[in-house]
Amino acid sequence: MAEAAHIIENxxxxxxxxxxxxxxxxxxxxxxxxxxxxxxxxxQMKLKPEHFFEPVHxxxxxxxxxxxxxxxxxxxxxLRPMLDKDPALKELGGAAYLIELTASGASLIGARDFxxxxxxxxxxxQLVNVGxxxxxxxLDTSEDVDPVGQIEAAEVALxxxxxxxxxxxxxxxxxxxxTMAVQVAERALNSGGHLSGITTGITSLNExxxxxxxxDLMILAGRPGMGKTSLATNIAxxxxxxxxxxxxxxxxxxxxxxxxxxxxxxxxxxxxxATRILAEQxxxxxxxxxxxxxxxxxxxxxxRAARDLQELPLYIDxxxxxxxxxxxxxxxxxxxxxxxxxxxxxYLQLLQGSGRGNDNRVNEISEISRGLKTLAKELxxxxxxxxxxxxxxxxxxxxxxxxxxxxxSGSIEQDADMVWFVFREDYYVQSREPKRPMEGDDxxxxxxxAKWAMEMERVYxxxxxxxxxxxxxxxxxxxxxxxxxxxxxxxxxxxxxxxGDDDYx
Numbered sequence: 428m429a430e431a432a433h434i435i436e437n438x439x440x441x442x443x444x445x446x447x448x449x450x451x452x453x454x455x456x457x458x459x460x461x462x463x464x465x466x467x468x469x470x471q472m473k474l475k476p477e478h479f480f481e482p483v484h485x486x487x488x489x490x491x492x493x494x495x496x497x498x499x500x501x502x503x504x505x506l507r508p509m510l511d512k513d514p515a516l517k518e519l520g521g522a523a524y525l526i527e528l529t530a531s532g533a534s535l536i537g538a539r540d541f542x543x544x545x546x547x548x549x550x551x552x553q554l555v556n557v558g559x560x561x562x563x564x565x566l567d568t569s570e571d572v573d574p575v576g577q578i579e580a581a582e583v584a585l586x587x588x589x590x591x592x593x594x595x596x597x598x599x600x601x602x603x604x605x606t607m608a609v610q611v612a613e614r615a616l617n618s619g620g621h622l623s624g625i626t627t628g629i630t631s632l633n634e635x636x637x638x639x640x641x642x643d644l645m646i647l648a649g650r651p652g653m654g655k656t657s658l659a660t661n662i663a664x665x666x667x668x669x670x671x672x673x674x675x676x677x678x679x680x681x682x683x684x685x686x687x688x689x690x691x692x693x694x695x696x697x698x699x700x701a702t703r704i705l706a707e708q709x710x711x712x713x714x715x716x717x718x719x720x721x722x723x724x725x726x727x728x729x730x731r732a733a734r735d736l737q738e739l740p741l742y743i744d745x746x747x748x749x750x751x752x753x754x755x756x757x758x759x760x761x762x763x764x765x766x767x768x769x770x771x772x773x774y775l776q777l778l779q780g781s782g783r784g785n786d787n788r789v790n791e792i793s794e795i796s797r798g799l800k801t802l803a804k805e806l807x808x809x810x811x812x813x814x815x816x817x818x819x820x821x822x823x824x825x826x827x828x829x830x831x832x833x834x835x836s837g838s839i840e841q842d843a844d845m846v847w848f849v850f851r852e853d854y855y856v857q858s859r860e861p862k863r864p865m866e867g868d869d870x871x872x873x874x875x876x877a878k879w880a881m882e883m884e885r886v887y888x889x890x891x892x893x894x895x896x897x898x899x900x901x902x903x904x905x906x907x908x909x910x911x912x913x914x915x916x917x918x919x920x921x922x923x924x925x926x927g928d929d930d931y932x
Contacts, residue, residue: 628665
C-alpha cells in the first residue's frame with residue numbers, strides 16, 4: 428500500500444515513530460459492509476471517509492455510502508464501475524481486492540468495534556498533528572511572539588478534535604448543507620409554531636424570528652432601565668426549562684425545542700440573577716425577596732419554585748472582567764461538560780479584548796464582536812450578547828433606538844445576524860410626570876396631571892422589541908407585556924395594545 432507521510436521523527440530518541448492506524452481493521456470493516464449493507468446503519472453516523480488511514484479504504488467506504496443513499500445494494504460487483512478508474516485500487520488488484528475484503532464473514536461479528544477503533548485512531552492522528560503544529564509554532568520566534576494567541580489557537584484545535592471534527596469539520600459539500608437546511612425546515616413544520624430554532628418562550632417573538640438559530644450572533648441593546656437583562660434572563664430560563672420538559676417527555680435531542688444555557692454575567696452576581704428568576708417563577712417581587720418582606724405562604728411558593736429550579740440546566744458564570752479569549756475558553760469547557768446549546772453574555776462592553784496597548788476602544792469592541800460571532804459558529808450554538816446604546820437616543824423626541832445608536836462600533840451591527848432593541852415607553856412617560864396638583868391649585872395643573880395619567884395608563888406595562896436587523900427574515904416590532912414587579916416579559920393578550928404598525932423604519 429502507498430506510504431504517505433505516516434512517519435514522524437522522535438528527536439529526543441533519534442528514531443522514527445509511526446502514526447496510529449490499523450489497516451487490517453479498516454479492511455475488515457469494509458468487508459463486513461460489503462457482506463451485509465445493514466452494518467452501515469450502526470457506523471455511518473460517526474465514521475466518515477476521512478477517518479480511514481488508507482486513502483483507498485476511505486474512497487471505498489464513501490462509494491458504499493453513496494450506493495446505499497441511492498437505495499442500491501453495495502457489493503464488489505455494483506461498486507466496480509465507480510472504482511474502475513481509481514489507480515490505487517487497480518494497484519491492489521481492482522475488483523479482486525473488493526472480493527478479497529469479503530472473504531471472511533467473521534468480520535461481521537466485530538464490525539462496530541472495528542468502526543470505533545478506526546474513529547479513535549483518526550482522533551489520535553489529529554491529536555498528533557495538533558501537537559506537532561503547537562510545537563512548531565512555539566519554537567518559531569521569527570515573527571511577533573504571541574503566546575496567548577497560540578494557546579487560544581491550540582485550544583480551538585483541541586476542542587475540534589474532542590468534538591470529532593478535526594481539520595475537516597468545517598468543509599461540507601452541497602448535499603450535506605442542503606440536507607441540514609431541509610432538517611431545519613422540517614423542525615419548523617413539526618413544531619406547529621413556525622419554530623425552527625430554540626424557543627425564546629415568547630410566542631410573538633418566536634413567530635417573528637423562528638426561534639434562536641445555531642451559529643447566530645444576536646445583539647440585544649437598549650438604554651439603562653429598559654429591561655435588557657430581564658429579557659435575556661427570561662429567554663435563558665425559558666430555553667433551559669423547555670429543554671428539561673422536552674427531555675422528561677422523551678423527545679429526541681434533535682427535536683428538543685430548548686437547550687442547556689450558559690449565562691455569562693459580567694455585571695450582576697449569580698445570586699442576583701437567581702433572585703430574578705425566583706421572583707419570576709414565584710410571583711414575588713425581587714425587592715420583597717431581598718428585604719425579606721414576604722408572608723409564610725409566599726415563602727412556601729418561593730421554596731417550591733427553588734425546588735423546581737434545582738435541576739435547571741442554566742449555568743451562570745459571574746467572573747468579572749473576562750477577556751474575549753477567556754470567555755471562549757470557558758464556553759468551550761461548558762459545551763464539553765454540559766453540552767450547552769445557547770450562550771448569553773451580559774454585557775458586551777464589559778468584555779475586554781486581547782489588551783494590545785495601541786488598540787483603541789473601537790478596535791477592541793470590533794475584536795470582541797468578531798470573537799462572539801466566531802464562538803457562535805465554532806460551537807454551533809446561538810449567542811445572545813447584550814449591548815449598551817449611546818446617549819443620542821435621549822436627545823431625540825422619539826426615544827426608539829436605531830442601528831446608529833449602537834455604542835462604540837459599527838462592527839457590532841456588521842457581525843450580528845440579528846439586532847434587537849428593547850423599548851418601554853412607560854419608562855419615559857413616567858419620568859415626565861408633572862407636579863402633582865394639591866387642593867386649591869389652578870385647573871391647568873389638574874388638567875396636565877390628568878392628561879399625563881391617561882397617557883401613563885395607555886402605555887403602562889407595555890414593551891416593544893424592535894427587530895432592527897435580521898439576516899433570515901423581516902424586521903419589525905414585537906409587542907410584549909412587562910411586569911416590572913417580577914421583571915417578566917410575556918405575550919400580550921389579544922387587543923391589549925392598539926396603535927402603531929409593525930414596520931420598522
